[in-house]
Amino acid sequence: KAGVTQxxxxxxxxxxxxxxxxxxxxxxxxxVSWYQQTPGQGLQFLFEYFSETQRNKGNFPGRFSGxxxxxxxxxxxxxxxxxxxxxxxxxASSLGLSGETQYFGPGTRLLVL
Amino acid sequence: xxxxxxxxxxVNVAEGNxxxxxxxxxxxxxxxxxxxxxxxxxxxxxxxxxxxxxxxxKGSYGFEAEFNKSQTSFHLKxxxxxxxxxxxxxxxxxxxSNDYKLSFGxxxxxxxxx
Numbered sequence: 001k002a003g004v005t006q007x008x009x010x011x012x013x014x015x016x017x018x019x020x021x022x023x024x025x026x027x028x029x030x031x032v033s034w035y036q037q038t039p040g041q042g043l044q045f046l047f048e049y050f051s052e053t054q055r056n057k058g059n060f061p062g063r064f065s066g067x068x069x070x071x072x073x074x075x076x077x078x079x080x081x082x083x084x085x086x087x088x089x090x091x092a093s094s095l096g097l098s099g100e101t102q103y104f105g106p107g108t109r110l111l112v113l
Numbered sequence: 114x115x116x117x118x119x120x121x122x123x124v125n126v127a128e129g130n131x132x133x134x135x136x137x138x139x140x141x142x143x144x145x146x147x148x149x150x151x152x153x154x155x156x157x158x159x160x161x162x163x164x165x166x167x168x169x170x171k172g173s174y175g176f177e178a179e180f181n182k183s184q185t186s187f188h189l190k191x192x193x194x195x196x197x198x199x200x201x202x203x204x205x206x207x208x209x210s211n212d213y214k215l216s217f218g219x220x221x222x223x224x225x226x227x
Contacts, residue, residue, distance in 0.1 A: 043217040055212075
């Protein structure tokens with residue numbers, strides 16, 4: 001089975017722009033979660049989707065949004081980019097919620113200049 | 114609220130020696146517990162998890178972890194470390210309600226010297 005794929009892998013944007021990141025889960029997985037990883041803050045939870053519904057949301061400003069499509073693929077969007085949004089954005093998929101193992105993609109590295 | 118503590122930022126061991134990476138957690142009720150490993154410029158790789166049952170969990174690449182409810186700990190162990198085990202290790206916890214998210218510790222950098 002193919003693993004979790006994320007596109008693009010690398011991205012450079014300038015402050016004030018917006019960005020959309022994409023995640024394709026493992027086939028058959030219905031849950032997708034997003035995380036932001038930075039050296040200072042570590043791994044921080046952004047959102048979790050299951051069957052196109054947002055089930056959980058982390059403590060991020062409204063500039064961060066996401067959605068999940070009927071084929072379980074997910075996108076996250078960051079509007080009005082700030083320098084502090086520079087990070088590795090990780091997507092993970094799982095069969096379901098709660099105790100199911102989350103399998104991670106390689107991440108999208110975003111640099112905001 | 115739930116949280117994970119990895120008290121050691123770094124662990125250094127010699128190849129062939131036992132490796133232990135410590136993790137304690139706080140969560141309401143019984144937890145789901147996970148260990149992941151991250152190599153440079155890569156995503157996280159799943160090592161093992163505790164759901165229920167036997168407190169000793171065996172995972173990938175010779176790793177194991179012991180769930181200790183009274184001490185709220187879930188330490189990762191490997192009897193004989195390899196240089197290739199050098200990486201960043203994350204412990205994670207999740208409560209049993211679907212309202213809980215997966216919470217990660219700050220990570221422990223393991224360096225195994227030849």
